[in-house]
Amino acid sequence: xxxxxxxxxxxxxxxxxxxxxxxxxxxxxxxxxxxxxxxxxxxxxxxxxxxxxxxxxxxxxxxxxxxxxxxxxxxxxxxxxxxxxxxxxxxxxxxxxxxxxxxxxxxxxxxxxxxxxxxxxxxxxxxxxxxxxxxxxxxxxxxxxxxxxxxxxxxxxxxxxxxxxxxxxxxxxxxxxxx
Amino acid sequence: xxxxxxxxxxxxxxxxxxxxxxxxxxxxxxxxxxxxxxxxxxxxxxxxxxxxxxxxxxxxxxxxxxxxxxxxxxxxxxxxxxxxxxxxxxxxxxxxxxxxxxxxxxxxxxxxxxxxxxxxxxxxxxxxxxxxxxxxxxxxxxxxxxxxxxxxxxxxxxxxxxxxxxxxxxxxxxxxxxxxxxxxxxxxxxxxxxxxxxxxxxxxxxxxxxxxxxxxxxxxxxxxxxxxxxxxxxxxxxxxxxxxxxxxxxxxxxxxxxxxxxxxxxxxxxxxxxxxxxxxxx
Numbered sequence: 001x002x003x004x005x006x007x008x009x010x011x012x013x014x015x016x017x018x019x020x021x022x023x024x025x026x027x028x029x030x031x032x033x034x035x036x037x038x039x040x041x042x043x044x045x046x047x048x049x050x051x052x053x054x055x056x057x058x059x060x061x062x063x064x065x066x067x068x069x070x071x072x073x074x075x076x077x078x079x080x081x082x083x084x085x086x087x088x089x090x091x092x093x094x095x096x097x098x099x100x101x102x103x104x105x106x107x108x109x110x111x112x113x114x115x116x117x118x119x120x121x122x123x124x125x126x127x128x129x130x131x132x133x134x135x136x137x138x139x140x141x142x143x144x145x146x147x148x149x150x151x152x153x154x155x156x157x158x159x160x161x162x163x164x165x166x167x168x169x170x171x172x173x174x175x176x177x178x179x
Numbered sequence: 180x181x182x183x184x185x186x187x188x189x190x191x192x193x194x195x196x197x198x199x200x201x202x203x204x205x206x207x208x209x210x211x212x213x214x215x216x217x218x219x220x221x222x223x224x225x226x227x228x229x230x231x232x233x234x235x236x237x238x239x240x241x242x243x244x245x246x247x248x249x250x251x252x253x254x255x256x257x258x259x260x261x262x263x264x265x266x267x268x269x270x271x272x273x274x275x276x277x278x279x280x281x282x283x284x285x286x287x288x289x290x291x292x293x294x295x296x297x298x299x300x301x302x303x304x305x306x307x308x309x310x311x312x313x314x315x316x317x318x319x320x321x322x323x324x325x326x327x328x329x330x331x332x333x334x335x336x337x338x339x340x341x342x343x344x345x346x347x348x349x350x351x352x353x354x355x356x357x358x359x360x361x362x363x364x365x366x367x368x369x370x371x372x373x374x375x376x377x378x379x380x381x382x383x384x385x386x387x388x389x390x391x392x393x394x395x396x397x398x399x400x401x402x403x404x405x406x407x408x409x410x411x412x413x414x415x416x417x418x419x420x421x422x423x424x425x426x427x428x429x430x431x432x433x434x435x436x437x438x439x440x441x442x443x444x445x446x447x448x449x450x451x452x453x454x455x456x457x458x459x460x461x
Contacts, residue, residue, distance in 0.1 A: 030224060034341070034366050034420050073208050075298075076294070076295060080188065133344055143296070
């Protein structure tokens with residue numbers, strides 16, 4: 001039993017990295033080279049948040065940091081900043097995960113919204129302080145909103161396709177936090 | 180945890196302080212990763228484009244009619260163009276005009292785009308291996324698309340004219356006004372730093388001026404257009420919807436005339452230097 005859960009734990013950790021890599025891959029496809037007036041959701045952040053609230057052990061700090069740093073590098077963002085903020089956000093959500101286990105989805109969604117908006121604001125604030133060229137404000141707001149709208153979709157997909165659901169009270173021993 | 184956060188913060192600060200070094204690192208990372216996915220990217224892109232084209236297949240008959248009428252117009256233009264081409268060739272011949280022989284190009288295929296709605300750039304499959312250097316111009320068949328910024332061994336990134344960081348010195352014909360085409364993340368970048376905007380009319384041609392010596396001169400950028408607010412913008416000549424093959428123009432710097440010019444004096448046979456130079460022979 002312990003071996004099985006251990007294998008599953010590592011499989012899910014790798015599937016987080018793999019899914020994120022797939023998301024980056026799809027972002028990079030040269031489908032749209034003309035500037036667009038809309039922004040797609042940031043699926044990596046949505047995925048990391050959804051999993052952090054359900055199974056914190058699937059998204060360890062290191063893998064979130066590495067994935068986000070890679071995304072920063074590949075997607076032409078200032079490297080490190082968004083990764084730093086997302087790692088902080090994910091850790092914050094992990095610390096709230098226990099309290100939100102029994103809460104309805106709406107409560108979870110609003111907490112996620114709060115963290116995501118905080119990340120966006122901090123990102124813009126720090127870039128503004130350091131006088132870095134910024135993305136248009138409208139587009140950033142749009143991306144935040146769209147990411148939030150896609151959050152339930154990510155949650156449903158992770159639940160029904162990948163089986164990432166909130167830990168029931170009796171699960172803690174079976175899932176083996178202490179490896 | 181703390182170590183990771185410090186690392187990320189460190190990377191960001193280093194990037195802020197010493198951007199070129201980190202951007203080189205970024206180019207290397209991209210160079211190492213993206214070409215490996217080329218086998219997957221090409222078919223997926225093709226499939227996605229196929230799906231996108233499907234709705235245009237649905238109104239095929241209508242499009243066919245439009246195309247036929249356009250073709251008729253084009254034939255008239257083609258006739259005119261052929262005549263002009265011949266005339267131009269004759270005139271160039273008469274004038275003994277020497278076109279810049281060093282303006283050769285390398286053609287690359289677009290591998291990936293920037294992946295983010297906030298940045299406008301594409302990644303080409305040619306790089307330092309093919310002699311690509313930062314600052315060279317990239318064109319599609321017709322107009323300027325952008326400039327090379329970031330070269331890996333096998334890949335090079337082209338910052339498009341529409342990117343918010345793109346600034347290209349341009350000249351507007353026929354008035355000869357000098358301006359800056361500065362991208363702002365829209366499809367039609369604005370024309371800035373015009374000395375007398377009243378001399379510029381919508382429809383004027385915008386070509387690169389080569390000021391500053393880092394960018395080749397005389398490349399077609401597009402046409403001036405006025406937006407509803409009255410601001411002058413450039414409707415780009417290159418087809419940004421479908422960037423697939425890009426030409427990267429080799430550019431070896433604009434030559435500068437440093438010689439102020441001397442007085443041309445008649446040759447005097449009995450100067451000291453010529454006597455000394457000739458004495459060993461004689």
